[in-house]
Amino acid sequence: MKKLLLWRFSMPIVICMALACTEEQNFGQFDDLSVTPTVASSIFYLESTEEVINLTPTAIFYAHTFNFDPFSEQYVADHLLEGVLLFEIENTTSKQLSLSIEFLDENDDVLDVEVFTVDPEPTMLVTRSVAYGPGGKSLDILRNTSGLRVTAENLGDTVSVSTAEDPKIILGSAAEFRFRLQ
Amino acid sequence: MKLRSQFFLITLFSLGLVHAQNKQLLYDFYEIPQSLILNPGVKTSEKWHTGIPVISGLSFQAGSSGVSVNDLFANDGIDFTTKVRERLIQGMSRKDDFSTTSQIEIFNVGFRGKNRPDDYYSFGMYGETDIIVYWPRDLAILAFEGNGGANIGRSFDLGDLSFRGEMVNVLHFGINRKLGNSLTVGARAKLYSSIFQFKSTSNKGSFTTRLGQDNIYETSIDVDMELQTAGANEFIDIAEEDTSNTKSDMIDLFRKRALLGGNLGLGFDAGFTYNLNPQTTITGSILDVGFIYNAKDVRNFTVNGSVTNEGLTVFLPEDITELDNDLWQDLVDEVEAAVPYGENDSGYISLRPVKLYGSFRYDYGEMETTFTEDCGCAISVTEKTNRNMYRNSVGAQLFMMKRPRGIQAALSGFYQRRLGGTLALKTTYTVDKYSLTNIGLGLNLQAGPINFYIMGDNLLAYRNVADSNYASLQFGFNIISWNDN
Numbered sequence: 001m002k003k004l005l006l007w008r009f010s011m012p013i014v015i016c017m018a019l020a021c022t023e024e025q026n027f028g029q030f031d032d033l034s035v036t037p038t039v040a041s042s043i044f045y046l047e048s049t050e051e052v053i054n055l056t057p058t059a060i061f062y063a064h065t066f067n068f069d070p071f072s073e074q075y076v077a078d079h080l081l082e083g084v085l086l087f088e089i090e091n092t093t094s095k096q097l098s099l100s101i102e103f104l105d106e107n108d109d110v111l112d113v114e115v116f117t118v119d120p121e122p123t124m125l126v127t128r129s130v131a132y133g134p135g136g137k138s139l140d141i142l143r144n145t146s147g148l149r150v151t152a153e154n155l156g157d158t159v160s161v162s163t164a165e166d167p168k169i170i171l172g173s174a175a176e177f178r179f180r181l182q
Numbered sequence: 183m184k185l186r187s188q189f190f191l192i193t194l195f196s197l198g199l200v201h202a203q204n205k206q207l208l209y210d211f212y213e214i215p216q217s218l219i220l221n222p223g224v225k226t227s228e229k230w231h232t233g234i235p236v237i238s239g240l241s242f243q244a245g246s247s248g249v250s251v252n253d254l255f256a257n258d259g260i261d262f263t264t265k266v267r268e269r270l271i272q273g274m275s276r277k278d279d280f281s282t283t284s285q286i287e288i289f290n291v292g293f294r295g296k297n298r299p300d301d302y303y304s305f306g307m308y309g310e311t312d313i314i315v316y317w318p319r320d321l322a323i324l325a326f327e328g329n330g331g332a333n334i335g336r337s338f339d340l341g342d343l344s345f346r347g348e349m350v351n352v353l354h355f356g357i358n359r360k361l362g363n364s365l366t367v368g369a370r371a372k373l374y375s376s377i378f379q380f381k382s383t384s385n386k387g388s389f390t391t392r393l394g395q396d397n398i399y400e401t402s403i404d405v406d407m408e409l410q411t412a413g414a415n416e417f418i419d420i421a422e423e424d425t426s427n428t429k430s431d432m433i434d435l436f437r438k439r440a441l442l443g444g445n446l447g448l449g450f451d452a453g454f455t456y457n458l459n460p461q462t463t464i465t466g467s468i469l470d471v472g473f474i475y476n477a478k479d480v481r482n483f484t485v486n487g488s489v490t491n492e493g494l495t496v497f498l499p500e501d502i503t504e505l506d507n508d509l510w511q512d513l514v515d516e517v518e519a520a521v522p523y524g525e526n527d528s529g530y531i532s533l534r535p536v537k538l539y540g541s542f543r544y545d546y547g548e549m550e551t552t553f554t555e556d557c558g559c560a561i562s563v564t565e566k567t568n569r570n571m572y573r574n575s576v577g578a579q580l581f582m583m584k585r586p587r588g589i590q591a592a593l594s595g596f597y598q599r600r601l602g603g604t605l606a607l608k609t610t611y612t613v614d615k616y617s618l619t620n621i622g623l624g625l626n627l628q629a630g631p632i633n634f635y636i637m638g639d640n641l642l643a644y645r646n647v648a649d650s651n652y653a654s655l656q657f658g659f660n661i662i663s664w665n666d667n
Contacts, residue, residue, distance in 0.1 A: 023646050041401055
């Protein structure tokens with residue numbers, strides 16, 4: 001009787017341990033894992049009052065070249081799949097204005113340029129999306145960009161004043177990049 | 183298709199997906215000396231016992247509160263990225279954890295006091311590894327999906343990162359005392375010798391990208407995070423040296439740390455067994471109420487601060503004289519200054535994971551006892567009674583354990599069958615947040631002075647180990663005497 005019970009109770013453990021089995025697994029699937037997050041961030045923001053534009057004796061009331069390395073960081077350059085640069089321009093001044101953003105390489109050579117010409121107020125918010133990667137501009141433009149030159153030019157007069165409250169020109173920009181982490 | 187050859191690979195992988203320290207099969211299985219480790223106040227009948235060194239008590243538990251190996255790696259033709267997204271990234275919550283617990287008994291000795299036969303003394307040493315990592319849900323989503331697209335406006339909780347782990351060697355000495363026929367109490371003092379410890383359990387903060395007030399997006403980070411480590415650096419340094427002595431240096435350091443050469447701590451266990459009537463018993467125990475003071479080989483990492491930015495910003499006329507060409511580097515420096523990263527070697531206290539057991543047992547089915555006056559049962563012998571007089575026991579057990587994010591609990595029902603003094607069997611059905619179908623079996627065999635036990639948990643899952651959320655195995659050998667042999 002004892003032997004029978006011993007058999008009945010202990011054998012399931014032993015059998016389970018000895019004959020434990022599993023359905024077929026394919027650990028090689030891990031190589032197929034695709035991790036491609038989209039990273040979003042603002043890039044550059046310029047805001048100027050109409051008073052500054054009127055007081056500047058030359059047509060170009062803002063021009064600045066500065067280093068901008070995040071696109072050319074090795075990790076970004078190696079893992080960038082595609083990206084979109086977003087621009088928003090709002091002009092509530094009384095002048096037609098031109099804004100340009102030049103993408104410069106290490107030698108300050110121009111890789112690409114985005115130019116915006118905006119009419120005096122009243123005008124709609126100007127937006128533009130520029131795609132890079134498949135179906136868009138070359139990713140090499142971003143990968144080789146190490147500086148930006150931002151230029152703002154007054155195409156109108158220097159005396160008129162907008163009727164809008166607190167008239168300004170505003171340039172906003174952001175990036176949404178998709179990376180391959182795995 | 184069944185592939186037994188992959189069993190060990192699955193098991194190894196599963197060990198990274200482990201949970202629970204619940205030993206419901208061993209608890210109150212008083213025929214086995216190791217039950218003293220789970221309840222210092224358990225009923226003791228033996229005169230003395232000694233575990234066979236290193237193989238007297240081995241326990242490994244494996245499981246997962248979230249996905250199983252099969253969920254991800256089954257050869258089912260489903261795109262792997264889809265499985266990861268649906269079952270791991272979206273399917274698991276921040277309450278799910280991955281943890282591992284293993285215990286290896288180095289030695290374990292017990293004996294009944296000559297002058298105080300009501301006392302049963304025990305001492306020994308065991309090594310324990312305990313690691314728990316909560317699923318960092320928001321951080322996983324951030325890594326998998328990013329902060330852009332549909333996640334604009336979403337606040338990622340940096341507090342989702344929570345983990346702790348340690349390897350510790352425990353020297354212990356316990357006293358088990360019978361206070362009459364109804365009550366047995368016990369306590370155990372513990373000296374912890376830490377081999378390594380790490381924890382990062384009080385993290386707070388958020389990372390958010392939303393529509394900006396000025397620019398298109400505004401990114402804010404508010405973070406208060408810390409990782410504390412003790413004992414890990416010397417191992418890492420030896421590994422990085424990668425010389426011909428690396429292996430022996432590792433072993434030497436391990437041995438030194440295990441034998442009181444590292445960070446030390448103190449703790450205690452306490453427990454009781456109380457007979458409400460001859461057939462009804464309640465038990466309870468609290469384990470590992472203790473701490474380790476980590477002062478040696480400490481290295482802590484901190485990130486603390488908050489910052490919000492909308493990219494490079496130029497406001498005219500305020501910035502009209504700002505002609506710096508390094509605007510980007512200035513922004514990076516500003517962020518690093520606002521959210522500084524730091525390292526220090528300040529000592530810290532780590533608390534042991536406290537565990538609590540309780541049980542209710544009803545015995546029935548009288549049997550002829552084989553115990554005599556030589557059984558070492560002290561009070562029971564004196565009064566010519568023996569509590570090993572029932573063939574069957576049924577009851578319920580409760581297990582609770584303090585974890586970084588609260589109490590982890592399990593409820594078990596059990597049936598135990600004794601066949602004379604040689605064989606005892608126990609089966610349990612356990613419910614916890616990890617499994618609703620956990621059936622376990624335990625066997626204790628006493629062949630003369632040789633005692634052998636083996637216990638397996640969640641046996642139904644052995645049909646497909648890869649699809650199991652939980653599995654455990656315990657076994658050991660002891661030598662037990664009830665007389666003067």
